[in-house]
Amino acid sequence: MNEFLSAHIGTVGAFVGILLGTSIVAYIMDGVSKRFIEKATKLIKGDPIHYHFLRHFLSGVIYVIGISWAISAVPSLKAIATSLLGAAGILAIAIGLASQNALSNIVSGIFIVIFKPFSINDRLRIRDNTLSGVVEDITLRHTVIRDFENRRIIIPNSVINQEIIINADFGDDKICTWFEIAVDTNTNIDLAKDILCEEALKHPLRVDNRKHEEIVNGKSEITVKVLRVNEYGIRLRAWIWAKDSADAFNISCDMYESVKKRFDEVGISIPQVPKLKVPGTEEL
Template identity: 95%
Template sequence: MNEFLSAHIGTVGAFVGILLGTSIVAYIMDGVSKRFIEKATKLIKGDPIHYHFLRHFLSGLIYVIGISWAISAVPSLKAIATSILGAAGILAIAIGLASQNALSNIVSGIFIVIFKPFSINDRLRIRDNTLSGVVEDITLRHTVIRDFENRRIIIPNSVINQEIIINADFGDDKICKWFEIAVDTQTNIDLAKDILCEEALKHPLRVDNRKPEDIEKGKPEITVKVLRVDEYGIRLRAWIWAKDSTDAFTISCDMYESVKKRFDVAGISVPQVPKLKVPGTEEL
């Protein structure tokens, strides 16, 4: 036993040392590239998607080179690995299928980086709006989305590459927010519309999206229309532009509060939803 250890101590040490060195180099490279991405993004105000993908690609390449080097440093391990891979046809097929899936994710990731249907920090909605959040990272295998409850959604690149995506930040970040509210059918429509318009114009986060020629023609900055009138009341909609989806959400929340307070002062009530009466339950 001692003779065996003495004969192979150098080989084992080289194997362990290479693996340990690979992990250290990959860790250092990942940290350096991460800091570089942060500084480069702030300096040039560019899209960090290319840097993130390159960062993960370099880390993966370092591990592949390191593991291959470690195996080649052990002649017996190299021979065993070669014979197993050469003789096990079933294993080769399984590895081939797994590699095909992995390659599909890598290729899809490359397409995402090249064509950029979305970028880091973009707000996405997918799967018929059932999944939504902010793109946090794009790796060789998957895309990481942080939802609005601070959970991480991990989606393989090959899957998200085939999804229909709603990107709130693609091209132009500006958002036209639809603010809708219903009022009672006895309400003075003109008064309700004026309140919506006044409250929207008072909000500091609104954006005037009119063109110079629209301003010259006297086109109003805020448009309020009646969508429909039915047993549920009169539904009004105001179109309000915001810098991005975050500001649009803030405007919507603030508007509901300020408009409700104005309605209370003006004596405008929101419609009551008709209650369904079930026969035999009148006395309950």
């Protein structure tokens, strides 16, 4: 046994050393590329999607080269590998069929990087709006989305590439948020509309989306209309533009609070939702 180890210690050492060196090089490369991506994104304010995908791709290439080199360094493993490759036609077909899913994810990831239906930090809604969050990473196999509860949604690239996606940051980031509220039927409509318009104009996150011609012609920055009038009250809607969906959400939240306070000051009431009557309980 000692004679065998003495005779092959150099080969075993080379094999282990190459694998260890491969892991170290991949780790260092991953850390360096990660820091480069952060600096490059801040400096040029560009899209980091290409860098993230390239980072994972380079790590994969390093491991493939390292493992192949380690096998070639051991003559016995090299001979076994050569014979297995020559006699494993059926196994190769089985592995090829089994790897179709992995290959599909890699190809889909490449398509995502090239055609960019979404990018890193984009806000997405998918699966009939049941899943939503911010794109955190795009690997060779998965797209990682961080939802608004700080949980990670891991979706295979081949799956998300076939989904219908609502991308709040695709193209123009500006978004028009609808602020709706109902008032009692005896409310002065003009007063209620004026309050909605005034509160919207006071919000610091609003964006004036009017064209120059519209400003010259005196078009109002905030549009407020009556959607419907029925036994449940008068429903009003204000159209308010924001820089992105995050600002639009904050505007809506602040508007509900400020408008309710203004309504309380002038005596405008919000209609109560009628309670449903359960049959057989009329006398209760």
